[in-house]
Structures are given as C-alpha cells and as structure tokens.
Amino acid sequence: MPRGRLEVATLAALELRGLTRHYGERLALADVSVDVEAGQTLAVLGPNGAGKTTLLRLLATLLRPHGGELQVLGHTLPAENWAVRGRIGLLGHEPLLYRELSARENLGLYGALHGLDGDERAGELLAAVAMERRADEPLRTLSRGMVQRVAVCRALLHDPELLLLDEPRANLDPAASELVEPLIGRASGRTRVIVSHDPAGVLAEADLVLGLVRGRVHVLAGAAELDAGALVELYR
C-alpha cells in the first residue's frame, strides 16, 4: 500500500492491517484488518473484553499499536498522531468533562485545546442539544443524561471527520436521543465507528459490521448480508 500521503484524499478513512495490541502477555487485539470508506459506519460488536474499547482507543490515538499497520484519515499512526488528533471525536462512557466547571466553561477549555477561536460553535451545539438554558451551571448539578449531551457537544466541537462512539445512546433518554441523532447519527455524514451491545439496533445504521471475540475477528461483513440472529451467536 503506497504511503497515501501524496494522494489528494485517499478514499478509505480507516485502513487497519493486522492491527495488534497486547495487554502484558495476553492479546487485547490480534491481527484485525478492516477498511472503512469515508462517510461509512462501522459497527463493532462482541462480548465484554473482546477488545472493542481497545480498538476505539487505538483509533483515537490514545493507545499505541503493538503490531500491524494503522492509517486514519490518510495518516499513518502513531507517527502522525498530531495530524489526526484535531479531526477525531471520541464519545465514550466517560464524558471527559470537569464536574466543577459549567458546560460552557468545559467547551471553552476544549475549544482552546483544539485551537478554535470564539465560542459560537459551542453555543450552536448546546442549542442543538437543548442545553443552552443550563449551560452555566456546574456539571455536577446536572443529570447523567444532560452531561452526556454536553459530552456530545465536546466530541463535535472541532467538527471531526471521524466519530468514535462507545454505546452513544447508553444513558440518553428517548427525547435526548432524538436531539442528538442529527449530530452523531447516520445523517451527520461523518465516518463513524460505533461500539455497541445491541446487534439489532446497530445493524440498522451500519454499513459494515465487525464481530470481535477475545481480540480476534470472528465476523466481518456488510450490514446487509447479516441478520441480528447471526450476531447473537457472537456472544455465546
């Protein structure tokens, strides 16, 4: 695979070749190879400890690969981590927000970290998730669902091309899910990697499905070819 740096925009947003990461002597992720085109959605399924979160953190440049090749948005990691860090949004179980700070202050901090000036972008996002009314109260006074909505704003603040979602709808009530859908749903047009435990739900919005068991690829197919039944077998 010629180094894709000079080509104008390599089509594939994500290219994984034999990606490996161990946890001490055990293999957290072994030999995972996947290509995800720009704008596509990859669903990652599998039992606990299968390496789903490890994969997400590798893509988010938070972990270094121990083996294999990893290209994100045309840049080889971990050498070019700096190049992709401003273009990836991670939404995980932890909101990564300071409880003592308000939503606006948190977004202000992340705006500065990403080199964004002004906070109109933050204002728009807070309005989109109907949080502008309570944007100035410390997060510790807000409910878990509200904090998750602010976390969505944090993940989208720098308008990332690649979205990494770890069970995004975990603690969102239906109303909140509704609000958040245009931002992180299929309609957002962003390349997405969704880790989920709900095969039926995620099949609807995925183009490609990756089933992991104990760090190894057990299922890799287009969403159309699979039915929810086949995926449940992953969890046996």
Next chain:
Amino acid sequence: MIALLEIPLHQAVPYVTAAYTAFFALILIYLAIMAGKLSRIERELGELTELAARRRASGEEPDAP
C-alpha cells in the same frame, strides 16, 4: 585523619567477622530465594510436559489458540 583510639586486635575481630558473615548470609538468602523460583519453574514445566503428553496421548491436535 582524626586520631582514633588504637583498637586492639582482639576487640575488632568480632566486628569484622560479623560484617563478612552478614554479607555472605545476605548473598546466601538471595540465592535461596532464587533457587526457590527455579524449583517453581521446574514444577510448572513438569505440569506442562504432563499436559502435552496427555494431549499427545488423546491424539487431539492442541487447539489453535
């Protein structure tokens, strides 16, 4: 060098022997601990050879990890 009281030979002997024996005792304790580790390795190797032999006997290919 501050002049020190002339320490008669016989009085110094116990200290010198104490120092040298303490040192050798320390090394021996260390070696004993390492020997313990070695025997643990031996025991585990024994278990593994047993496992392999049982596996060979039952003719089943060790399942590919």
Next chain:
Amino acid sequence: MSAGAPQNRVVLGALLRKELRVELRSFSAVPAMSLFSVTTFVLFHFALQRNALSDDLASGVLWVTLLFAAVLGINRLFVADAEQGGFDGFLLSPADRSVLLYSKALTLLAYLLVLELVAVPAFALLLLGPALWPALPGLLVVLALGDAGIVVIGTLVGALAVRTSVRDLLGPMISLPLLVPVLLCAARAGAPVLGAGGAGALPLRWLVTLALYDLVFGLITFAVFDFLLED
C-alpha cells in the same frame, strides 16, 4: 475544520483558568495546606516546648512544615484530571503535551505561594524568635529556590503517582526522599537569615547547590514527563 495546531499560550491560559476554577469551587488543596501548616506550628510548639525559635532550629521547623504541606498539594495536583477523564480529554487534542506540565507546575507554584502567604506570617507570629521583617528579603530568596525544587519534583511525582491504586501513599513515599536535598539546602541556607542576632548573610554555597538541584531535576522532569501521559 480545526484551526491548525493551537498556540501554547492560549492552551496554557485555558488550562490555568480551569485549574483556578476547579480549585476555587471545591475545597481541595490550598485551604487544607494552609490550615495544615498552622496546625503543624502548634504541634512543633508543644513537641519542642519552646516559645521562640531561631537560627537552624527555626529554619528547620519552617521548612519541614512547608514540605509536608506541599506534599498535600502534590497529592491533590492531578486528582481532578485522573478521575474526570482530564488526561484523555487533553490527549485527544492536538495540543503540545508539555503545556500540561507547565500548567501543572505553575498551579503547584501558586499553591505554594498562597501557602507561604499564610504560613510565614503565622510562623513569625507563633514560633519565630527574631523579628521577621529584617529577615524577609533573605528568606524570600530561599523560599523561591525551595519552591522551585518542590514544584519540579512535585509535578513529576504527582503525575507518576496519581494513576496508581495507592496514590495517597505513593506520592509522599516517592517525593519525600527526592525532596530531602531541597529541604537540606533550604534549611541550611535559611538558618543564618533567621539568626537570633539579626539577619545574617545568605550562605552562597547552599543557594548554589539548591539552584543546581532545581535545574537538573527540572530538565529531567521536562524530558520524561511526556512518557507518563501517552499509553
């Protein structure tokens, strides 16, 4: 699209504002350090059964108290980031890793300055025999160099210990031996300044040693700090 790599100054400012807000809104490090130092002076009074100290005893008591109060600050320095995902949040951004080190070092320095604003007058009031005023200039020099040492060692050990299972024990256990030379030089340098017969001259030998110690460990901290962050 992200506006390219953020300038360090802007990032540093944002991080420091966060530190200030988190510190002000939660009763965490600074008030505890100040109260702890005054209480320790009272303890020393009863332990030594002395009403007034001077020379090396005064300098020693002052610096031991400051050191232990500083250890409280070191323990709290990274807690908010470790518990609320601050590390991951920072690592996800293209910001330069050393800016986090600068912001945390400046924060610890601020903790120490506020601590000394309370502790030094309290010390003068409660335990110091000779008048504080003539000794102040000399003392400030020693305090500055001592604080630099505490900041350098404290920031590194704080980051090293925070993401471990026994952080409240490991922090002090690792930082105190490393801080002994700082204490030794600072106490020796401060002794003549707090002299009973009026403020004596600052012993250059101990100031130079302390300054070199700060410099060497400053370079080491700068060199190895990034390895504590990325996985």
Next chain:
Amino acid sequence: MYGKRLRALALTTFAALTLTLVLAFFWAPNDANQGFLQKIFYLHVPLAIVTLCGFVYGGVAAIMHLRTRDSRWDMRSYVAIHLSLVFGVGVLVTGSIWAKGSWGVWWDWSEPTLVSFLLIMLLYATYQPLRFAIEDPERQARYASVFAITAGAFVPINFVIVRLSTAYLHPRVLGDISANLPGRFQVVFYLSLISIALLWITLWRYEMTSKHASAQLRALRRLLAGDEDDALPRRSAVPTLSVSVEGGRAGGTPGVGASR
C-alpha cells in the same frame, strides 16, 4: 540466552572473591589507626560503589526502554534495581557494624556513605510498590522506567550533596576512597572492587536467566493450554517479557520485544 556464559562468569567471580579474602586478611597490613577493624573497609566501600553503579545502570536501562519500547530493557532495569536493593542492604549492615566497631554507635550521621545510602534505599524501596500499584503491564513498565531514570539521576547527586553537608559539619574522612591509600591497601581495595562487581554481574545474569526462563514457560503454557486459561493474569511487580515461541506461531504469542 542469558545462561550461556554464566558458568564461566561464576567461576571467575568465585576465584576473585577468594583471592581478595586471602589478600585482605593475610597480605594487607593492619591500618595504623583502625587496626584489624579496617578489614571491613574492603567489603563496605566496594559494595557501596557497586550498588550505586547498579542503580545508575537501572536508570540507563530505563532510558533505553523508553527509547526502544523493548520489554527486555525494562526487565534489565528491574533486575538491576532489584539486585542493587539487596546489595544496598548489605552496605547498610556492614556500614553500621563498622560504625559500631570504630565509634561505638550503630548509626552515625557524620558518615556520608551511610547517610546517603539510607536515603537512596528509602527512595528505591518505593520501586516495587510503584510497579505493583499499576495493573496495566505496559504502563507499569513505562512508569517504572520514569521512576528509575529520576532515581538514577538522584543517586550521584544525593551522594555529593550529603557528602557536602556532612563534611561541612565535622569532616570525618574515614572510609574515604581517595587514592592516597598506601600500596598494598590499594591493590586489595581494587581487587575487592572488581570481585564484588563481578559478583553483581553474575547474580544479575543469573536472575535474568531465571526471569527469561519463566517468561518462556508462561508463553509455552499459553500455547499448550490455548485460550482456556484466560483468567486475568495475576498482578505482579515483575515485568512481563513478551517472548516469541518458535514454531506453531499461527496467531500465537507476540514477537520478541513488542514490534513497533
């Protein structure tokens, strides 16, 4: 692979140690002031020097580990520090016996080697707890290396500063390793230094062999038992050596040293 030259090394060490003992007790004259007690000098001071060098080597290996991310360097650093801690206990014990012999006190704050050694041991005593307190093996190795580098730099600096402070109080140059030792003393001293250094290196290789063997064993166990025993690995401060087991590597264990 560490076991190869071990036997030869052990023999030379044994020879050097016995020679030193013989010369120290039967060839070197008694010291003018200390008399027979001075024989401890041949043990205590070389032991201190070798231990200090062991800690500094631990720091150097840690620098290599952070640069190359190769777990073997982490193992070398770990074994070096672990062994130097054991030798360090020897230094403190022989030092206090010597202090008792010459000044009648088990501990003497004016003896710089003893004082700086106590401080160094206090610092390095936290190395194992630090490693044990971090579960993720990869992060454990990295944090341990950061500690080893900082502590490795601390060792010589602390030695100088403590010597500066004790000499400042009341200079006592006993146990000074300056070269103004008369002829025979010097010969025995350097011979002792070499033999204790050889002892350190032999024990270091011996422990490296043992650690390497148990890593191979765990790799073999994983291969044989396959993934049945994927119980979470027991927590330990000992570094995990990523070891490749030849043959049958289909998706098997990681290559020697995590490949970049």
